[in-house]
Amino acid sequence: MAAALRRIPVHVVVMGVAAVWVIPLLGLAVSAFRPSWAVLSSAWWESFALPGDYTLENYRRVLDRDGMALSLFNSLAVVVPATLLTVAVGAAAAYTLAGMRFRLRSAVLLTTVALIIVPIQITLVPLLRMFSTLDLTGSFLGIWLVHLGFGLPFAIYLLHNFFAAIPRELFEAAEMDGAGRGQIFFSIVLPVARPALAALAIFDFVWTWNDLLVALIFMGGFRDVAPMTVAVSQLVASRGDGWEILTSAAVLSVLVPMAVFVALQRHFVRGLLAGVSKG
């Protein structure tokens, strides 16, 4: 009995935190299915007592009239190639940095690690000007390149840690058999590194999908290429408190990264720990 009593504070803390984390998600999920008159006249939790007033109308409106359907595919067109590029270019570089000796190797490695922390804000003005000169603003190619550049330091760091742990003998044996570096990369390194590559891909996918600043700046005000984060933030600015529309738009914008994340969370956690929690 005394032991059970002593555990009460534990339950209070854990349940309290759980409530603070679940209630906003619940509020979002419920509100996104309520018609505007219901949102205006009653709170979302009251809708459990007044059943029958749920609707899919909000989604139809957001997708059609507010162009969210196009934004969804804009997001995919930004994120899929950008992620693939970051993983590919990062993997090639990390393989070299972890497995080969060459001049400037440690300089490149240390610069990379330092650049992980650099706030990207410091690069924006010159980069934007360079992109305007090259006519790359508002283009998908432009934003792929920006995300590639900004994503690389972390990508290289994460993969380097993983590659450095692969036993040297594996490479040396292949080299004895006369395999070139390219062959070793494709037939040994990539297959062995699959878990790390998957973790990086998930990371990068979610980050790129959720980015607002880069999209705002490099996609400019071009509505027809705006990804979801930009579209939702524009809805916020123009709608003020059309909660039923804003919440449905928010639900749409989190569906894809959430699905990727939940489906692959095992890889994500493993990759995260390979990269971050050393020491």
Added chain:
Amino acid sequence: MIADRILLTLAATAVIVVAGWAYLRLGDRALAALPHGAYRRLVPWLFAAPAVAMVLLTLAAPALITVVWSFFGADGGFEGLANYAQTLSDEVTRIALRNTVLWVVLLPTLAVLVGLAIAVLADRVRYGALVKAALFLPIAISAVAAGVIWSFMYDYQPPGAAQTGTLNAVVTALGGEPVSWIIDTATNNYALIGATLWTQAGFAMVIFDAALRSVPGELLEAARLDGASEWAAFRHVTLPFLMPTVVVVATTMTVVALKAFDIVYVMTNGNYGTDVLSTVMYRALFTAKDNGLAGAVATILMLTVAPIMIANVRQFRRETGAA
């Protein structure tokens, strides 16, 4: 339009895969025709060159240019520290600096506390896995969506009206006056930091969760046998083991706090005294169109992370030995 986007995505994916493969395979073959010594010297660059070029072009060079520009005026003349003097004497920047400090102190502290508490305590209750999942999910939610969610939670109606905002419903149910969380300067910065904490605490928890598994069970057993309370065992055995992880989590959260932009942009747009350095810089860039001024704000932001950057490089050097 939508069909265009799908086509673009697929085409780009195919091009990246094929071109990437061809570049490395054919490049490797071409280099292999050279004498062995030359091959060994050049082949690392075949692999590293695309990454090095991208990092130089999009990060290193622009960062340097920004720092240089921050000493020049809008008309192109050298002005020394004038931009810094102007921005630091500006009320808006001072508020932003103060807020950024508030973010940097509170976000890492709270993320460590909540993440560690749940990582430790969730294992002691039967519904622990569910609680962990609840904390974990918002990692995938963008700051934009989190901004919408929390604006909705913080919604305010005048006293007497029905409170449809969740937080104010709780406050009025307890007999209090409704608070305009986002507008009231006494609460709004904390409201924004709280919303960010909601998206980030799960990350802290995951890392602590893994670190806890590396705490030697025998040591904890021995402490308990010696009659140490649960708290004492945690304090003297677990916590020392977790200290490096606390540093990792706090560093990551400090960086998040320094870069905070999206959530402020969506929830208040920097109004009501909630500006942070990022939003000030964004406005210097797009409203005032002053590159020098924007550069000065960005450089200040950069200087504030410099100590973390140095610590990170040192740590990396220690771990990898010679690197």
